[in-house]
Amino acid sequence: MGLDVPIVNAPMGGAAGGALAAAVSRAGGLGMIGMGSSATAAKLAAELPHVANLNRPFGIGMVEWVAAGQPELLDTALAARPALLSVSFGERWEWVRRAHDAGVLAAAQVPDLPSARRAVDAGADIVIARGAEGGGHGEPRVGTLPLLTELLDHLDVPVLAAGGISSGRGLAAVLAAGASAAWVGTAFTACTESLLSDATRERLLSASNTDTVTTRAFDVALGYAWPPSLPERVLRNDFSDRWDGHEESLGPDAAAELAEAIAGEDFTRSPINAGQGVGALTAVRSVAEVIGQLSSEAAELLSRWTTRE
Ligand SMILES: Cc1cc2nc3c(=O)[nH]c(=O)nc-3n(C[C@H](O)[C@H](O)[C@H](O)COP(=O)(O)O)c2cc1C
Known part of the structure; x- marks a missing residue:
């Protein structure tokens, strides 16, 4: 090429x-x-x-x-x-x-x-x-x-x-x-x-290589059609800690909660995709x-x- x-x-x-x-x-x-x-x-x-x-x-x-x-x-x-x-x-x-x-x-x-x-x-x-x-x-x-x-x-x-x-x-x-x-x-x-927004960039810079997790919690909560075999690696936060592995219990309120967190850039709940190399940033x-x-x-x-x- x-x-x-x-x-x-x-x-x-x-x-x-x-x-x-x-x-x-x-x-x-x-x-x-x-x-x-x-x-x-x-x-x-x-x-x-x-x-x-x-x-x-x-x-x-x-x-x-x-x-x-x-x-x-x-x-x-x-x-x-x-x-x-x-x-x-x-x-x-x-x-x-x-x-x-x-x-x-x-x-x-x-x-x-x-x-x-x-x-x-x-x-x-x-x-x-x-x-x-x-x-x-x-x-x-x-x-x-x-x-x-x-x-x-x-x-x-x-x-x-x-x-x-x-x-x-x-x-x-x-x-x-x-x-x-x-x-x-x-x-x-x-x-x-x-x-990405400036706030998201700053959050990425503060993460270390042990701060990520693979989870379906965000996709299930948001109703995305990702197949179960394809979780995403994200920065771990309160939402993933609470729901990862318990996605079947996510209620209809979760989508609204997450949408609000995403709109407000509340990274204790909203997802940021990142791999384990994030610690090098x-x-x-x-x-x-x-x-x-x-x-x-x-x-x-x-x-x-x-x-x-
Ligand atoms: C923020 C973000 C969004 C991604 N979105 C896509 C996507 O839309 N399509 C895709 O094929 N891969 C997507 N990926 C996965 C990448 O193609 C790739 O597998 C991954 O970034 C490689 O690992 P690294 O992030 O540790 O470099 C995404 C990865 C990240 C970090």
Whole structure:
């Protein structure tokens, strides 16, 4: 794809809009616009002007069960001519053929080797090994390194690594293992170009790597149609402490309580998606600064292993 740095931003619904994607692509990585569970074709169209005249490759990511209910979402994405389309969290593969017909490469996030094999059999060009430590939704089955190494051993397509990569050390580790690139989510959430509010960014900066939990409590309370196999990794708070594992007892009042907490940015109750790499976030920075630091630190570490004459 002609990237200068092997970094792809994860397509994060509500966090990675066109501004963040454009900044990642300008900094030499692959910027991805993320469309999450509340995506619509109109919301995607509103983000596309940021990448329209980039003259650099960019990608678009969406959620499979959301896209399945809104055919115009995929139509809008493909009409924008991304270099890469990622459709996550479902195993109906018609979108792969649609992507290929439009000359677009297809990427699938997978939680284990059987899923990876199904994605490749369905024609996926790139597979993302999404480890359990990653932020946001995902099937938390295996940690990033054991998943990545297993997929690299068994697949012939390029494999990207996702989950917990928030530092130059993490980037160096997955590249040394053989990943073609890192698929980085949480480390970009606190960037100036993300769609998150200043208060959310500050909350992310104050979190440590033991502050996350995987839970369905928020999705069940809000009535989102996420399958039970796909919890989300969030910053743990009073709401998750109270309801995680007891989702069947959530009453109709919970949705209203949560909506109010989200609107008021009351982080003792409202959810913030983040992976275990959140502890590495120390300041609100631009995407260019984050990519510069990740890539220069990784390059320095990897150069130690270069064979000397
Ligand atoms: C705030 C946030 C929102 C996310 N939204 C999406 C999404 O809409 N679609 C998707 O495929 N993945 C989404 N993810 C998951 C990422 O694609 C990726 O698996 C994860 O960010 C990698 O782990 P990391 O956050 O530790 O870097 C999201 C992750 C975060 C942190």
